Amino acid sequence: MNGRSHKFDLNVDESCCEELLSALLHTLFFHRSTGRFEYSGENNYSIGSVGFEDVDCQLLDLTYVRSNCSELHAKIQREIANFHQQLIKPINRDYGGQLHLEFYEKRRPRWPLRMEENIAWEIWTFQLNLVDVFDREKFFQQLSSTIIEKILLISEAITSTEYAPKIPVLSDLNLIFDTSFTNLQPYLHRIHSTFNNDTSKPVRQVMSRMFSDAFPM
Template sequence: MEFTLDLSVDRENLEDALKALISTILFYRTFGAIVPGTRDFLETPYPVIDNEEIEKEISERVGYVLNKLDHDPMSSSTTPFGSPGGSNSTNPYANITFDDDNAHQQIKEENARFAQLSIKFYDRKRVKRPSWFGKLEEDVQWETWLINVTLVPQQGKDQDQRQQFYNQLNGQVENLIFEISNKVDSHKDHIPVITSAELMPFGYTIQLVGNQGWTGFIKKLLE
């Protein structure tokens, strides 16, 4: 099962916006006994797991993404899937449209950046026929969340424009949090049988899609 979220955000709010979305996804995919909590993105509350280790992992992965966007010239006005608005059916940015002919050129000049994050969940299964190397178990992916990020130019000093932008951003993230909640509530049949009382019985990865230099961080609690 795969779900996609689209986020347009400026650099100043990128870190907090990603933390809000990732924390919400992990909250709904935690099946053990938890201490729930809340955080705020601008004026929008979102659920979190009150667990220091999980919060640290989220901060580390988001920090990695920020570093890549700040220093990787490949994450500029084109994407690994082509230009924004392209007709390529595999392009997650194909839904990005421009109001006029100059908008696409403007976004290039202002060095807009794009990225795609994935959060994948795995279930550890016993291998029916062990390999020559004696492998008895394998991780089977059962759910993927893709976050398509469009990093828009930093807002200017005009207070009215900044307030309008932040109101729109706040509403966007609020809608995405509700969207996550609705998706997990509507799609439950694909969740594997839970056989562990661990806080997070399923392994997961949080990674930047298309970056061959980083294989991703995998958290495995099923030993």
């Protein structure tokens, strides 16, 4: 299975980084999670439902949907907060950084002494560039529209073509899904970050009042 990659490039104000990433990551996890599996035998199963809730952003003018799993909320928030803390450090803030979300499956080794392999089948990368904002109201309005477009693109990309791993038999469940949460099962995933502080040209830019080039796609 070849992993599919998606990348979004976003110019953001420091104050809205965490809110923006929360909307995007929760949208992805909502689509890439199922209710918990209940097996009766190796191949027979039923799937529970995934509860959801609407979240109104404080700075951005948008509402997004997320699962109602508090454990997942806490995990996502920790990852976002860690990324944000690194992004605003002087060594990183002029060059931006990427937050990566990878969904993967485990492959059992074919030989006794080999390790399990983690094979990524979907990768989402969010490139965030910090910018200086003069007109915050106009900036947040424009950014809100951009994030709504990204959320729609995420939903369309996930639902238009199904290329997630097949539902496993009971003995393979932990090779496909993360079963550590109480009331849902996201696909196995990894969140990590990279930063561009070794790049020769910084991407940080001063925003004009007209925002003519504020949101490159």
